[in-house]
Amino acid sequence: MIPGPFLLYIGDKRNPLDIKTSRGLATFRRADCIGELREADNTLTLGLPSMTAEEAVAAGARSLVLGIATSGGRLEEAMIPHVLAALDAGLDIVSGLHQHLSTEPRIRERAEALGRRLIDVRAAPEGLKVGTGAARPGRRILTVGTDCAVGKMYTSIHLADALNARGVPARFRATGQTGVLIAGDGVVIDSVIADFIAGAAEALSPAREDGVWDVIEGQGSLFNPSFAGVSLGLLHGAQPQALVMCHDPSRPHMRGLPHMQVPGIAACIEENLRSARLTSPDAEFIGVSINGSLFDAAAAQDLRARITAETGLPCVDPLVTGMDAVIDRLIARFPA
Structure with a gap:
């Protein structure tokens, strides 16, 4: 299990369906959620305190979770400064996007320099086999x-x-x-x-x-x-x-x-x-x-x-x- 506490990223998303990963964590792991990071003019909220990365670290956060949906599951340019600031503040980064964090050079290089972890949840386990359809108990x-x-x-x-x-x-x-x-x-x-x-x-x-x-x-x-x-x-x-x-x-x-x-x-x-x-x-x-x-x-x-x-x-x-x-x-x- 990825340890909390978490700072949940909302950014500029205004459709509730676009923040369902952050919302899921706020619902089912509420005790592990310190706050939410969103743009100042964004009124969409999870009901958590709005925080900067620095404020979240001071409150005990360990990771910034990019719990949003983007077009094609890609990192958006507007997200990059927030991710870099979170790394600078001392947070690891957790992402559910299709694009892995390490494929963005600015993020990879900053994380390597600071010794921070980049955790991509969307990663298939190794050693999977094709299905057989054979009956099994359970x-x-x-x-x-x-x-x-x-x-x-x-x-x-x-x-x-x-x-x-x-x-x-x-x-x-x-x-x-x-x-x-x-x-x-x-x-x-x-x-x-x-x-x-x-x-x-x-x-x-x-x-x-x-x-x-x-x-x-x-x-x-x-x-x-x-x-x-x-x-x-x-x-x-x-x-x-x-x-x-x-x-x-x-x-x-x-x-x-x-x-x-x-x-x-x-x-x-x-x-x-x-x-x-x-x-x-x-x-x-x-x-x-x-x-x-x-x-x-x-x-x-x-x-x-x-x-x-x-x-x-x-x-x-x-x-x-x-x-x-x-x-x-x-x-x-x-x-x-």
């Missing part, structure tokens, strides 16, 4: 989505925590940079060469006979042409017995693709089952998880009821209803 849940960034990580973490609270042993298996930073281990699956995605999922949730549920964080969506490949690889490699569909009902179109409509939940369930059953013939859905944060309480409750009526599955909002309805179905369908 209990596995995979979250999938109607689109990317619809709450698969939040749902997975809340589900694993709720299972453990009910006395059903479970562990969260991270497949994204935010999840890996929160959990302290996992595989950032979009850093893996395509041929090895299924194999990486098999390695992440290997054969086990101890009754522990591996709750595997899904990525992308089979219906999003930008990310469907990683979604399919996870479905095949995870070999899940149980699946949870995640959905953002406020989304007008697929994220970043205004020409693509968000698929209906029923169609998405059908397609995910068809794909999952290549390696897990008896896979089934145990629930639907929505992000209803943009709806008032009554409208969100009505929406959950309609989804349950349409799918026959319990529909929850992890931050509002908790996960009990989904866990009840899981226990009923997969008794110990």
Whole structure:
């Protein structure tokens, strides 16, 4: 696990979805977050104190986390002065971007001169093998989505925590940079060469006979042409017995693709089952998880009821209803 405390970078980002890694750390490792670094005119906040790198070091921070999404996952020129200042102040740099920190000469040279660490979370582990699809023992849940960034990580973490609270042993298996930073281990699956995605999922949730549920964080969506490949690889490699569909009902179109409509939940369930059953013939859905944060309480409750009526599955909002309805179905369908 990358040790805190952290200074979380927001910079000039104004879309909440663009700071989801910083937000994830602020939510699930709050005690390790000292403050946030953002431009003076930026009102987007995680509710943490706004700090310079020097102030964060004085408060005990050890690392600056570049927990934002950028175009193409690249370092932006506006970020460089902040990163250099953080190195000068005594901070290591942690990045979830596709572009590795050491590929920027100014950052690499300053870090080397000062003896600071550059930590890239998006780095595939060595020695991965291609998937085989061979049946293996174990209990596995995979979250999938109607689109990317619809709450698969939040749902997975809340589900694993709720299972453990009910006395059903479970562990969260991270497949994204935010999840890996929160959990302290996992595989950032979009850093893996395509041929090895299924194999990486098999390695992440290997054969086990101890009754522990591996709750595997899904990525992308089979219906999003930008990310469907990683979604399919996870479905095949995870070999899940149980699946949870995640959905953002406020989304007008697929994220970043205004020409693509968000698929209906029923169609998405059908397609995910068809794909999952290549390696897990008896896979089934145990629930639907929505992000209803943009709806008032009554409208969100009505929406959950309609989804349950349409799918026959319990529909929850992890931050509002908790996960009990989904866990009840899981226990009923997969008794110990």
